[in-house]
Amino acid sequence: PEAAPQTNAATTQAARPTGHVPGPTGGYVAIIRIDGMIDSYSLLSLKRRTERAVAAGASVIVIELDTNGGELVPALEISKYIKSLQNVRTLAWVNNKAYSAGILIASSCDDLVMSPASATGDTLPISMLYPSLGEKERAKVLAPLLAELRDNALRNGYDYAMLHAMADTGVELYLVENPDTGEQRLVNQVDYDVMVHGDNPIDKLHVDPNHIPLNDAEMVNQIKPALTVATQADRGHWRPVEVLPSGRVLAEGRVHDGSTPLTLTQSEAEDLGLSDATLRTPAELGQYLGASAVQIVTQSWSEVIAHFFMNMWVRGVLLIVGLVCLFIEFNVPGFGVFGLTGLVALTLLIGAPYIAGVADIWHIILFLAGLVLLLVELFVLPGFGFVGVIGLVMMFIGLVLSVIPTTPQSPGFGPIRLPAPELWNQTMMSGLVLMLATIVAMVVLYFVIRRFGSLPMFRHLILTETQQSYMQHGPHAAVAVGAAGASVAAMGEHSWSDQDDEALEEAEKIVANRPPGNAPGSDANASPEP
Secondary structure (H helix, E strand, O other), X not given: OOOOOEEOHHHHHHHOOOOOOOOOOOOEEEEEEEEOOEOHHHHHHHHHHHHHHHHOOEEEEEEEEEEOOEOHHHHHHHHHHHHHOOOOEEEEEEEEEEEOHHHHHHHOOOEEEEOOOOEEEOOOXXXXXXXXXXXXXXXXXXXXXXXXXXXXXXXXOOOHHHHXXXXXXXXXXEEEEOOOOOOEEEEOHHHHHHHOOOOOHHHHOOOOOOOOOOOHHHHHHHOOOOOOOOOHHHOOOOEEOOEOOOOOEOHHHEEXXXXXXXXXXXXXXXXXXXXXXXXXXXXXXXXXXXXXXEEEOOOOHHHHHHHHHOOHHHHXXXXXXXXXXXXXXXXXXXXXXXXXXHHHHHHHHHHHHHHHOOOOHHHHHHHHHHHHHHHHXXXXXXXXXXXXXXXXXXXHHXXXXXXXXXXXXXXXXXXXXXXXXHHHHHHHHHHHHHHHHHHHHHHHHHHHHHHHHHOHHHHOOOOOHHHHHHHHHOHHHHHHHHHOOOOHHHHOOOOOOHHHHHHHHHHHHHHHHOOHHHOOOOOOOOOOOO
């Protein structure tokens, strides 16, 4: 028989002051796994699978998490989506790890459980484009994150100070207890000074956590530790908890010193009431929930493929392959494997985001219109000019925007929606990757142009000047080319092949057996000099 899951009901009751108590629900339980990087596709996939599960009669949606984090905006949207679900209970199962965006999603669920040796925390935002954020920039990024974490804490009975300590440095975390009621709370250093040391809360009111900041200075204050739960009635009435249920000792009740973002192992999360139970397998999960059936809702094969080809670096490789293959195809006779490969690569570039539900139809139209202009420039108009450049720009814009999700609230007009301001970093990253891929493709094409004739795989695709002359006029024409003054070095500038060697040897034999009077360059009818 399977081991019964471990719970920490006493600690949970103390650390979750709203009175929220997890328990079995029965019915059909659907497990939806989110792993890897959290991105816009994660939201779309979660919505699709949740809709399928609810339509099949699921009463509990389990979000299984194994992620190091991801993009902030999709994570915020996932958190809001989970809280918007009606007539269904949600439970987060941290199965291995849920860092950064992972704990934001987990804290939005009604309940949270973890697997053995798992970990969570550290939601500190970082930027790939700006490694070192200034104070104002950091505040601007943190403000919506903290607002969402605060809402999750209030809704699901978590202490906000714990989630705040995960999102930023400088937030100390203390566990305190009311000796009269036995209630325990996790508080920051400001609340601790009032509740334990007896400081006047009026002196601590430098920011209202529910106030929307009007300027940069207010926004910077908004992210700092502030008075959150302490009141005049709490002043000096609480005491620190110095021993946790696991036996861990806390000096003066301090759980975390604030030098780093807070991270918690599974046992620490149980000690502090973040995790309600330790569950190893889906079977244990079903036993814990009293489920009549447990079903893992997987992605369809098309969703898996679309998600893979939406990865920014995979898209970069596809663009390189598409550009190089189409260039080669335009320079060889007929239509072959290079043209087919190039078209498939470009189709995946624009088609995968559309299948995934991220790209809008106008992205596809813009890309195809640019492609038509480019083809007109290459095959109809002389040279390469304005029309070709416009076509390339339209294709580039279509590709960049096709992986940036939009909503009805996004700026734009009519069916054309542009990325929201909070997605500009993601938009810039998409453009940067495609620009780098274009540069790499140009380098590869330069190499191909320089070495085209000497690469064995391309020799049979083209006709050199000597080959064409030999095939049209025979070996005599090949000799005449050499006899006209073209040195071996000069002929060597052309691409050479084994067929050229055979033709030259045959021509040399003919010249060697030819009578002197018929030597190349002589006139058989000319009179001899006296």
